[in-house]
Amino acid sequence: MSTDSTLDPRTESPSVETSPPSTGASHEEGTRWLGTVLAWSAWAMFFVSLVFAVGWYRMRAPWPSLPISRWALGLTGLVLLAGDGVLPLVARRDRREPSGARRSPLTPWVAMGLGLVFLALQATWTHLAWWDEHLRIPEGGVPASAFYGLTALHALHVVGVMSGFFFLVLRHLRGADVRTSLRRHVLGWRFVSGMWLLLFAAVYLP
Amino acid sequence: MSLSSSDHKAVARRYLWSGLGFLAFGGLLALLIRWQWAFPGQPVPGLAWALPESHGALTPPTYTAVFTTHGLVMIFFAVTPLLFGALGHFVVPLAIGARGLAFPRLSSVGFWVYALGGALVLASFGLRLGPASAGWTGYPPLSTSVFTPGLGQTLVTVAVLCAGVSAFLYGLNFVVTVVRCRAPGMTWGRLPLTVWGLFFASVLNVLFVPVLAAATVLVLMDRLLGTQFFVAGAAAVGGGGDPLVYQHLFWLFGHPEVYILILPAWGMVGDFVAFFSRRPAHGYRLTAGAMGAVSALSGLVYAHHLFTSGMSPVLGRTFMVLTLLISLPAEVMFLNWLMTLWRGSVRLTSPMLAALATMSVFGLGGITGLALGAVATDVPLHGTLWVVGHFHLTMGAASFLGVFAGLYFWFPKMFGRALHEGLAKAHVLASAVLFLGVFGGQLAAGYAGQLRRLYDPYQYTYLRHLLPLNQWTTACAFLLGAVQGLFVVNLAWTLRRGRAADANPWRVGTLEWTCAPSPPPEGNFARPPVVLRGPHALSQPESIERLGRDWLGQAEDLPASPATATSPEAPVALTSGGAS
Numbered sequence: 001m002s003t004d005s006t007l008d009p010r011t012e013s014p015s016v017e018t019s020p021p022s023t024g025a026s027h028e029e030g031t032r033w034l035g036t037v038l039a040w041s042a043w044a045m046f047f048v049s050l051v052f053a054v055g056w057y058r059m060r061a062p063w064p065s066l067p068i069s070r071w072a073l074g075l076t077g078l079v080l081l082a083g084d085g086v087l088p089l090v091a092r093r094d095r096r097e098p099s100g101a102r103r104s105p106l107t108p109w110v111a112m113g114l115g116l117v118f119l120a121l122q123a124t125w126t127h128l129a130w131w132d133e134h135l136r137i138p139e140g141g142v143p144a145s146a147f148y149g150l151t152a153l154h155a156l157h158v159v160g161v162m163s164g165f166f167f168l169v170l171r172h173l174r175g176a177d178v179r180t181s182l183r184r185h186v187l188g189w190r191f192v193s194g195m196w197l198l199l200f201a202a203v204y205l206p
Numbered sequence: 207m208s209l210s211s212s213d214h215k216a217v218a219r220r221y222l223w224s225g226l227g228f229l230a231f232g233g234l235l236a237l238l239i240r241w242q243w244a245f246p247g248q249p250v251p252g253l254a255w256a257l258p259e260s261h262g263a264l265t266p267p268t269y270t271a272v273f274t275t276h277g278l279v280m281i282f283f284a285v286t287p288l289l290f291g292a293l294g295h296f297v298v299p300l301a302i303g304a305r306g307l308a309f310p311r312l313s314s315v316g317f318w319v320y321a322l323g324g325a326l327v328l329a330s331f332g333l334r335l336g337p338a339s340a341g342w343t344g345y346p347p348l349s350t351s352v353f354t355p356g357l358g359q360t361l362v363t364v365a366v367l368c369a370g371v372s373a374f375l376y377g378l379n380f381v382v383t384v385v386r387c388r389a390p391g392m393t394w395g396r397l398p399l400t401v402w403g404l405f406f407a408s409v410l411n412v413l414f415v416p417v418l419a420a421a422t423v424l425v426l427m428d429r430l431l432g433t434q435f436f437v438a439g440a441a442a443v444g445g446g447g448d449p450l451v452y453q454h455l456f457w458l459f460g461h462p463e464v465y466i467l468i469l470p471a472w473g474m475v476g477d478f479v480a481f482f483s484r485r486p487a488h489g490y491r492l493t494a495g496a497m498g499a500v501s502a503l504s505g506l507v508y509a510h511h512l513f514t515s516g517m518s519p520v521l522g523r524t525f526m527v528l529t530l531l532i533s534l535p536a537e538v539m540f541l542n543w544l545m546t547l548w549r550g551s552v553r554l555t556s557p558m559l560a561a562l563a564t565m566s567v568f569g570l571g572g573i574t575g576l577a578l579g580a581v582a583t584d585v586p587l588h589g590t591l592w593v594v595g596h597f598h599l600t601m602g603a604a605s606f607l608g609v610f611a612g613l614y615f616w617f618p619k620m621f622g623r624a625l626h627e628g629l630a631k632a633h634v635l636a637s638a639v640l641f642l643g644v645f646g647g648q649l650a651a652g653y654a655g656q657l658r659r660l661y662d663p664y665q666y667t668y669l670r671h672l673l674p675l676n677q678w679t680t681a682c683a684f685l686l687g688a689v690q691g692l693f694v695v696n697l698a699w700t701l702r703r704g705r706a707a708d709a710n711p712w713r714v715g716t717l718e719w720t721c722a723p724s725p726p727p728e729g730n731f732a733r734p735p736v737v738l739r740g741p742h743a744l745s746q747p748e749s750i751e752r753l754g755r756d757w758l759g760q761a762e763d764l765p766a767s768p769a770t771a772t773s774p775e776a777p778v779a780l781t782s783g784g785a786s
Contacts, residue, residue, distance in 0.1 A: 141444025
């Protein structure tokens, strides 16, 4: 019954096709790529769980409309979605630069710029909701908690992704070749924009 | 070795020492709980310095804090870090022929995040209003600031988050390492079962730890920012939240956590019964597949923890069926282990004894779990010591014995020294018997109706007759604590004066024993091994004929002609198993 443990002649030769080579820069980059994809995919469970919780509350009682226009909130998300379209193109352009190029890659700057715009808009909406529309916690109950809490958690992830780009710039300034890292960092952007769609559907829509 | 080293063996040793420290701490807390159940309200000898106002007796708040901290320390800071942090970090790269983990710095960062969490738990004891006291599950509204206003509960909630982040990081690292860093020829069908167990458990870690993180973050926001996710009833503002949401999220993580804690131990049992029966593992692929099936099902059964929460009976029935289904792959695995043992040349070494003990206590724990998986029997048993006995047998005793099976097996590889085998066997046997005494006693008390977490169960007339049973169980628990001294003495003696370990003391063929010295250097292997066969090439006639021994290394060439002389490492003590 034991299959591969025996001395079956078929098992005597190494099956190299299933085992990746353990050295080489491309193999290492592939490993990092897989790690990044897995990490973000698995961490999506964090937001899925938050959405599950909000879904529970929404099933229990009617979900009130937020005092901020859903069009305004949607426009904010468009900044992230625009990044999804632009960043891969910029990253591709950066990767074509020769390895010794001194010019700083453009991708981190574009990402940090778009990220700042997104965060500024989100901060504006939450500020208006709190001070002008008097949507407060704890008085606002679960809807207000979800609006501020989940928006803040998502914004923290955006800050995390922007920090990744910031450190990329620092590494470049120290002379490291960061071109291969660009593609992985753009994955972080895709993650936060994907999770924003969940947030929009679960919390912002009435 | 440097504390900043990111070599997987150095990180493993860090996890080992801190995990053992927390195991001792959690164990001492368990003894306090047992004392309270045997001698309620009476001073604990030697504890007056810590509790001067009660002259050393546990007060109700102290008792609550003690059982809370015992549970979460054991799960998040002792058993999980020992299985993954210590054994997983050490074994995975060596067993697959890798030079290290895929992301060495990530594993080092993970350890320090875990250490920060551990420090926060310990620090919580020095705070006003004491440490956490909402139970290890941290159910709201108990864990909100309405019921536990002290900073201790907040720190411990952050500590759980730290332990979760650490588990996520090493889980991710193990998955990527197994997928990407295997040696040439190390196909999936040639992985040791231990690696399979750690791999599946790591997949569960990365999938479900984020769920715990979400639940914990929501509790923290309720505590610190005034959000209303879980605050309900009179304390609620603006309509209030629902504590039941937390229970769903917690158990969506919590039930896979049971398998996270036992899958690595199952993998080790699968390997060790083969190694020490001197036979190839029976149904290797089926065993690995069964572990995969259990992992897949583990995410679909969580709501059997919530049968009494008022959920729809239809949902209750659905989760009952799924829960009972999970016992099928578990049975397949058990039968494969038994078939491997059958007519094997069994050597009762300390790792083998620990593996057999793991099988026994997990078997009993699994059977008692059936009663909790079925709605009709769960309803009367819910919240009783039956539940406590059941999960201590599965997650506590079985995982503990699994840890020691692994530790006794890989200790010579980790430190290059051989533990005293007699002391190790005595430790394993005594621990296994006493575990059955302690948790068997809990099962009996639970069946008689004793509710868990009661400060003084004998306030209730119908529980008074259980005092002698609880005192007997407490005696077993104190003895269990005492026999851990055998391990401590063995460890201290061996590290100071133990004899150098043989190159391959267990006579097995896996890569760590056949291709790397003990302890392995940085980079593990002088050159990457090329794997030729599976991990259980034991008692094969060709190997006996040509090499004069009953084991064959995974990366070892089999010579064409019979050996002319028997090497000192290759005793001709051949077996009646596959060799006969």
